[in-house]
Amino acid sequence: MATDVDCAVVGAGFAGLAAANALQLAGASVAVLEARERVGGRSAPAEIAGLTMDFGGMWLGPTQTRISALAREVGAEIYAQPIEGRGHVQVNGRAARIPKDAVELAVPLVPRLELLRLQLQLDRLAKRVPLDAPWAGKGAVALDRLTVTEWAKRHVWMATVRAFLSQVCRTLLCAEPEEVSMLFFVFYMKSAGGLERLLGMQGEGGQAQLVKGSMHRIALELAQRLERPVQLRAPARAIVERDEQVVVRTDEGEVRAHYAIVATPPGLAERLHFEPGLSEQKARLLSRQTMGSCIKVYVAYARPFWRARGSNALCLSDGDAFTPVMDVTPPGTERGVLVGFFDAEPARAWTDRSPEERRAEVLETLRRDLGDDALQPVDYAEKDWCKDRWSEGCYGASMGPGTMTELGPALRVPHGRVHWAGTETSTVWSGYIEGAVRSGERAAAEVAQRLRRTIATEEAASAAS
Numbered sequence: 001m002a003t004d005v006d007c008a009v010v011g012a013g014f015a016g017l018a019a020a021n022a023l024q025l026a027g028a029s030v031a032v033l034e035a036r037e038r039v040g041g042r043s044a045p046a047e048i049a050g051l052t053m054d055f056g057g058m059w060l061g062p063t064q065t066r067i068s069a070l071a072r073e074v075g076a077e078i079y080a081q082p083i084e085g086r087g088h089v090q091v092n093g094r095a096a097r098i099p100k101d102a103v104e105l106a107v108p109l110v111p112r113l114e115l116l117r118l119q120l121q122l123d124r125l126a127k128r129v130p131l132d133a134p135w136a137g138k139g140a141v142a143l144d145r146l147t148v149t150e151w152a153k154r155h156v157w158m159a160t161v162r163a164f165l166s167q168v169c170r171t172l173l174c175a176e177p178e179e180v181s182m183l184f185f186v187f188y189m190k191s192a193g194g195l196e197r198l199l200g201m202q203g204e205g206g207q208a209q210l211v212k213g214s215m216h217r218i219a220l221e222l223a224q225r226l227e228r229p230v231q232l233r234a235p236a237r238a239i240v241e242r243d244e245q246v247v248v249r250t251d252e253g254e255v256r257a258h259y260a261i262v263a264t265p266p267g268l269a270e271r272l273h274f275e276p277g278l279s280e281q282k283a284r285l286l287s288r289q290t291m292g293s294c295i296k297v298y299v300a301y302a303r304p305f306w307r308a309r310g311s312n313a314l315c316l317s318d319g320d321a322f323t324p325v326m327d328v329t330p331p332g333t334e335r336g337v338l339v340g341f342f343d344a345e346p347a348r349a350w351t352d353r354s355p356e357e358r359r360a361e362v363l364e365t366l367r368r369d370l371g372d373d374a375l376q377p378v379d380y381a382e383k384d385w386c387k388d389r390w391s392e393g394c395y396g397a398s399m400g401p402g403t404m405t406e407l408g409p410a411l412r413v414p415h416g417r418v419h420w421a422g423t424e425t426s427t428v429w430s431g432y433i434e435g436a437v438r439s440g441e442r443a444a445a446e447v448a449q450r451l452r453r454t455i456a457t458e459e460a461a462s463a464a465s
């Protein structure tokens, strides 16, 4: 049977775009189908006070080598996360000013010693979690039975440190600590290289750098490199494998290919109709990978007024719905730009409120830490990812108790001619853009290897006939 292309890619986020580019580089023909009217997926542009920023993923860090390389390739200007000055942190009802991003200094001395102990415990657990098979590590089943909250109740003595860990879970996963498996949490932490990297805003931290003019423009550049333009507004509905080819159906038509790569968030992959049907294990896994809840907000001011007062506008509080907040002002503007989040339960509580109510809550929260000037913004913009049809939440999907050990082995196993990409399938910086790029490149390598075999078989058959 004739095919239209070697590989069909479903989803034009960073994973799908990286997969398509890698396959094209390997000499394969690729068609990319994207449900939205734009590429980028969970990387999306934002306009605030005349500046182009990101409503989706925006930070990168020096250990994120693949996205850093792509940024360099497209000539993107990288700037350091502004961090000079003192931050405002509140843990378990106690407020403190901290230098730069030294959040742990907000915790009094005795609990801080326990915080150090917590880090050692997490590092010890991480040693037992193989990144490519967290379900197979020593003690995996026992760890996977516990939520982060349950684990903390057993292993962390002080309420302040438990509160700290809970807030870390909300901030990193946009999920409540009662919802997340401890095994998943440790895997996530290890896949980024440890808690310090996950939380850090300088050095090797995952929030150390930003892209001037938006991270999203890198996604645009990746799409522009493709010989066949990405088909926009083309949601895939069904993936049918028959007669040694795979047919991806949309409302408008279909693409016939030797192989397909599904690079959507797990919940959206679950909605596709597969023929033959997915294995029970894969189908259940997709339905149990739960997206986080998040509303991302920008507030712009005439000037970064907080800097003159020695503040770096890092505001983190386990008592606020709108937290954390950071200064992301790009170089070359007089404006001051803050970004902040409603994460996890607060996002779910605020998603059905009006934008005006959210704006009032945001400004009042900022006023408490930064003073009355915070009430005079020049612009405000927000995006509610809970209501985004083609993401169904963010930043990524996490797993509740029991999921990883029972269903995790199905994460990357191809379904016939269908391969899986998406940040949730990555072993490195899972949940991040780096993870998305790596997952796309891994799926492309799998397909390229099978394509080489397909071509060799076809050549042998035609030589014999």
Ligand SMILES: Cc1cc2nc3c(=O)[nH]c(=O)nc-3n(C[C@H](O)[C@H](O)[C@H](O)COP(=O)(O)OP(=O)(O)OC[C@H]3O[C@@H](n4cnc5c(N)ncnc54)[C@H](O)[C@@H]3O)c2cc1C
Residues within 6 Å of the ligand: 010, 011, 012, 013, 014, 015, 016, 033, 034, 035, 036, 039, 040, 041, 042, 043, 055, 056, 057, 058, 059, 060, 234, 235, 236, 237, 263, 264, 265, 268, 269, 272, 294, 296, 385, 390, 391, 393, 394, 395, 396, 421, 422, 423, 424, 431, 432, 433, 434, 436
């Ligand atoms: C608010 C927010 C902040 C974040 N902050 C950061 C950050 O600072 N740094 C960082 O590294 N990461 C961050 N992330 C996470 C990061 O953006 C994601 O991990 C990454 O973009 C995921 O890429 P992906 O390609 O795996 O998935 P996606 O970007 O979700 O791409 C999947 C694509 O598939 C499409 N699709 C879905 N269903 C179908 C269908 N049936 N047919 C066709 N197409 C379909 C979707 O429209 C989408 O374009 C953030 C995310 C958000 C939303």
